[in-house]
Amino acid sequence: MSILGNRVLRKEDPKFLTVGGTYVDDVRLAGAVHVVYVRSSFAHARILSIGTEEARQAPGVVAVYTAADVDLGPRPPEMPMMNQAMTRSLLADDTVRFVGECVAAVVADTRARALDAAELVQVEYDPLPAVVDVETALADETLLFPAAGTNLAMDMIFGTDEHFMDGCEVVVRHQFLNHRVAPCPLEVRAASAEWSPEGRLTQYSSTQAPHGVKSGLAGALSVDEAQVRVLSPDVGGGFGAKMGTYPEELLVAWMARKLGRPVRWVESRSESMVGLGHGRGQLQEVEIGGSRDGRILAYRLNVIQDSGAYPAIGAVLPFMTRTMLSGVYDIPKVEFNSRSVVTNTTPTVAYRGAGRPEATAAIERVLDMFAAEIGMDPAEVRRRNLIQKDAFPFTTPTGTVYDIGDYVRALDLALEAADYQSLRAEQKQRRESGATKQLGIGLSVYVEITNGIPGSEFGAVEVRPDGTVVVRTGTSPHGQGHVTAWAMLVSEQLGIPIESIEVIHGDTDVVPRGVGTFGSRSLQAGGVAVNQAATQVVERARQLAADLLEASPDDVILDKVGQRFHVQGTPTAGRSWKELAAEAESQGGLTAEVDFTASGPTFPFGAHVVVAEVDTETGLVEIKRIVAVDDAGKILNPLLAEGQIHGGLAQGVAQALLEEILYDEAGNPVTANLADYAFVSAAELPNFERIAMETPTPVNELGAKGIGESGTIGSTPAVHNAVCDALVHLGVRHVPMPTSPQRVWRAINEATGKASA
Amino acid sequence: MKVSIEVNGKTEEHDVEARTLLVFFLRETLGLTGTNIGCDTTNCGACTVIMNGESVKSCTVLAAQADGQRVLTIEGLGQSQDDMHPMQEAFRQNHALQCGYCTPGMVMAAVSLVHDNPNITEAEVREGLEGNLCRCTGYHNIVKAVLAAAGSGGGNL
Numbered sequence: 001m002s003i004l005g006n007r008v009l010r011k012e013d014p015k016f017l018t019v020g021g022t023y024v025d026d027v028r029l030a031g032a033v034h035v036v037y038v039r040s041s042f043a044h045a046r047i048l049s050i051g052t053e054e055a056r057q058a059p060g061v062v063a064v065y066t067a068a069d070v071d072l073g074p075r076p077p078e079m080p081m082m083n084q085a086m087t088r089s090l091l092a093d094d095t096v097r098f099v100g101e102c103v104a105a106v107v108a109d110t111r112a113r114a115l116d117a118a119e120l121v122q123v124e125y126d127p128l129p130a131v132v133d134v135e136t137a138l139a140d141e142t143l144l145f146p147a148a149g150t151n152l153a154m155d156m157i158f159g160t161d162e163h164f165m166d167g168c169e170v171v172v173r174h175q176f177l178n179h180r181v182a183p184c185p186l187e188v189r190a191a192s193a194e195w196s197p198e199g200r201l202t203q204y205s206s207t208q209a210p211h212g213v214k215s216g217l218a219g220a221l222s223v224d225e226a227q228v229r230v231l232s233p234d235v236g237g238g239f240g241a242k243m244g245t246y247p248e249e250l251l252v253a254w255m256a257r258k259l260g261r262p263v264r265w266v267e268s269r270s271e272s273m274v275g276l277g278h279g280r281g282q283l284q285e286v287e288i289g290g291s292r293d294g295r296i297l298a299y300r301l302n303v304i305q306d307s308g309a310y311p312a313i314g315a316v317l318p319f320m321t322r323t324m325l326s327g328v329y330d331i332p333k334v335e336f337n338s339r340s341v342v343t344n345t346t347p348t349v350a351y352r353g354a355g356r357p358e359a360t361a362a363i364e365r366v367l368d369m370f371a372a373e374i375g376m377d378p379a380e381v382r383r384r385n386l387i388q389k390d391a392f393p394f395t396t397p398t399g400t401v402y403d404i405g406d407y408v409r410a411l412d413l414a415l416e417a418a419d420y421q422s423l424r425a426e427q428k429q430r431r432e433s434g435a436t437k438q439l440g441i442g443l444s445v446y447v448e449i450t451n452g453i454p455g456s457e458f459g460a461v462e463v464r465p466d467g468t469v470v471v472r473t474g475t476s477p478h479g480q481g482h483v484t485a486w487a488m489l490v491s492e493q494l495g496i497p498i499e500s501i502e503v504i505h506g507d508t509d510v511v512p513r514g515v516g517t518f519g520s521r522s523l524q525a526g527g528v529a530v531n532q533a534a535t536q537v538v539e540r541a542r543q544l545a546a547d548l549l550e551a552s553p554d555d556v557i558l559d560k561v562g563q564r565f566h567v568q569g570t571p572t573a574g575r576s577w578k579e580l581a582a583e584a585e586s587q588g589g590l591t592a593e594v595d596f597t598a599s600g601p602t603f604p605f606g607a608h609v610v611v612a613e614v615d616t617e618t619g620l621v622e623i624k625r626i627v628a629v630d631d632a633g634k635i636l637n638p639l640l641a642e643g644q645i646h647g648g649l650a651q652g653v654a655q656a657l658l659e660e661i662l663y664d665e666a667g668n669p670v671t672a673n674l675a676d677y678a679f680v681s682a683a684e685l686p687n688f689e690r691i692a693m694e695t696p697t698p699v700n701e702l703g704a705k706g707i708g709e710s711g712t713i714g715s716t717p718a719v720h721n722a723v724c725d726a727l728v729h730l731g732v733r734h735v736p737m738p739t740s741p742q743r744v745w746r747a748i749n750e751a752t753g754k755a756s757a
Numbered sequence: 758m759k760v761s762i763e764v765n766g767k768t769e770e771h772d773v774e775a776r777t778l779l780v781f782f783l784r785e786t787l788g789l790t791g792t793n794i795g796c797d798t799t800n801c802g803a804c805t806v807i808m809n810g811e812s813v814k815s816c817t818v819l820a821a822q823a824d825g826q827r828v829l830t831i832e833g834l835g836q837s838q839d840d841m842h843p844m845q846e847a848f849r850q851n852h853a854l855q856c857g858y859c860t861p862g863m864v865m866a867a868v869s870l871v872h873d874n875p876n877i878t879e880a881e882v883r884e885g886l887e888g889n890l891c892r893c894t895g896y897h898n899i900v901k902a903v904l905a906a907a908g909s910g911g912g913n914l
Contacts, residue, residue, distance in 0.1 A: 642852070646895035682886045
């Protein structure tokens, strides 16, 4: 019986549950000193002076560094399409550009003493006007980088057709702010570094991509990559924000080299809320046109992306928004333009979905507005425009090729499970009775792209002479359960139980190459690599067994239950994995390494129905039900897949309902700790109703697509639509996200004329 | 100052700075790194331990306040796969953890919650765990695990 597709419990868990994981700050390095960064308290200012003398004299202080001390030059944006004049110094040199930017580094024998001394560093600032919103940035009146001559970090302009909406009976336009949110992994950023006397760096890093950190460190420090070892032991979540190499991490390595002793760093949550990259931050002008009978004919999206102070991954995410522009719908004409600008805020990076949730949120919300405009049920409008299942592979107007899908079925399953007609009946009844608590029913049908830019991934399988297996993977799990999932793939092929299979990740000395875990790529990239390595090991073992048994390899079969190879029909004479591995030891071992690159991305899809109750007197929203159909192709382990969906749903709900990073007019963050930031808790969420659907992809041999981000992508617009749907009969056209009680209350009272804004 | 704290059944006597928080005492002085730190405002609950039978956030308790008290951390609950506390076992069976960072605090809070209310309802679990944040699981399986453990010794101390 196959182990694949079963609810196999995680191998990882006993350790986490009994002694806890080993995160970077749990790793003790003998003789280590601790660094604390002094961060800018101004959004935009010139640095006039930095007084470090008092801090240097403080108890336990080993060193205090400012930009003048750091001999690593300013770094231009990593991607060549971004304005290369928008450089970032590891410690701010003459100008600070966001609250939280590192200005100085204080090193002391304990973290507490470094914190004490950091308070003694005197920075004199000359404030400059702060650019906080993207429209102000675009006006170029205040420039963040005068040398760049513009606040535009990059753009993708495809043009505007004045006659684009010609022939549309109905056109609906709206501006949406897909607002900024904080990724908030429970483990904040941490790093530590130690150089050997021979000049080799060992760096611990809380990252999703240890090999990327290795390259980043080697490049920044001008050392050979072979001289860098990166270890990411257990990582307490990432959600896209722990992909790159942050200045703080590079400086840790630089300081350890400078001081000749190990340096440790862990940020506080309040630092993390401004130092770790933020997600989303996209201002959208949306226009949809169609006929009165519900056919969508034209769809236009113009985007201004907030890149924050230094262009990073966030600046390029509109590319992913464009890739998924028209979503699940067959729309004849689309238009897209984007401009990414710098502002005096924390840089934006990838966050669960990274550019795709923005696409889905825009089209799913405006579709509901279009439905309301023509007086048609939103489910019916969707049904009339969905790409049909016989249309795959389907090429969208922006040139994206969807692998496979059955969107109509996903919608039907979700509506049926939610009992949509009964919900509409109950809604009607509450509307007629004028109930205080109105019912909202929100839909979204989505498709997204995973393994979006297919790169190589490394996987290796080795059977040891004791009969156990070691798997090495270039993916870098931080909650996803690869240790269990990859062991299942290998167990399936070798017949060796998962208890005897060790999976190693997060050590660049042991795993020679790798890309990491992001963009829902791991199973379809790294999982396939491991799977193929396992196939090769079986074939090598079969060949060896055939030699030893003096038989043709074609006649030798693997008895997975007995974990041994024998000639077909003569099970008594055979060789076990253990025997073969011992035999192979002198010939390089029973091992295979695979670098696998997928032929293309995959496109998970689904449909969500959210039922919300909105108190029209207080504006409070309560989510009553979330019904989610998420099709990620063939499921390797439903337990893990469901876990990914649950977490994704919660983060999607959080954006729609609660979480928002806010700045005041001077660029001061006002949600910079977990007391002020509305991090979603168990109390705001219902149980999730997950409906299984599996449409295997032809793109890889496992039939698997990514599942990490689907829940987030589908749920945000479904929740948002539910809240707005509850109020549509009151004349409310739209409530901006997050739909806080205050915003809901205001929208109701504006629509009903009871209060002014 | 000198403190004497019973941690996981063992008396620990150490000299600490007066400002030392219990969580730093556990992590840095005793090396019990199972208890994690996730915030600096007492919101996330990653550092939850049980002191004298009540769950406390160890980032909001001074080591000095714990002087002479009994503290239980995740390391003292059940120390191996074969010796797990019913709450730990329920978390494993229900896939109530992913990255594991909130897990020790979540488990300790859950044990205390069920200890105080063995007949706990789903709504009470959700309200009761409001001060313990998790970014990975969406809480669905955590709630399921706590309810499963409630009927099978999940509140045993």
